[in-house]
Amino acid sequence: MTITSEALDARTLALVMAWFSPACPIGAFSYSHGVERLNEDGVVADRPGAEAAIRLALTDGSGRSDAILLAHAYRAVAGDDEAAFHEVRTLALALVPSMERREETVYQGNAFATIVDAAWPGAGALSGDDVPLPVAVGAAGALHGVPLVPLAQAFLGAFAANLVSAAVRLVPLGQTDGQRLTATLAPVAAAVAVEAVALPLDAVGGAAIGLDLASMRHECQEVRLFRS
DSSP: OOOOSSOOOOOHHHHHHHHHHHTSSGGGGGGOHHHHHHTTTTOSSSSHHHHHHHHHHHTSHHHHHHHHHHHHHHHHTTTTTTHHHHHHHHHHHHHHHSHHHHHHHHHHHHHHHHHHHHHSSSSOOOOSSSSOHHHHHHHHHHHTTTHHHHHHHHHHHHHHHHHHHHHHHHHOOOHHHHHHHHHHHHHHHHHHHHHHHTTTTGGGGOOHHHHHHHHHHHOOSSSOEEEE
């Protein structure tokens, strides 16, 4: 994960590390974002295939869009604008392309909100109605004073790392190749985050059609390790 030069104090750095640690129990390990279907189809069969799929998810898929949604949720909460927050949350739910991808973002978002409310109280409740993961993360970051750009970079870094972990198990890749892939994708995630947080809400959108179709086809896959 690559963090910008924007300074984080010790408390905020510890907070970000805890939120995006694989040990944070939001169930991220059980989702592959369609990568399992691409592996079944022979598209993600080696390190280059895994890199291409994850890079696409970051630059042209839900990675970029989620970072935009995160930023607008963050600003809505920071500005105490309930109407804007509701708009972002509703749009995030409407954009999900498949049943499994909805489950992926909502289950993780609800879990993240519940954990933040329980472990880091005092900034206002997040839990309640279904909330997509990037919206929950943006709200939590604003409530706890985490700078926006490092928050978005950490979020996308964790997203990429989780998909690399799925590829390590599916291809399979060795642990060293998995770390090489994480190192290659870290600056991509960081750059996408910097660009995305400056974009208007109507810039949400993508062209990762293969990943979206893979997530739909995964719903009918008979043998699977992952929930998406």
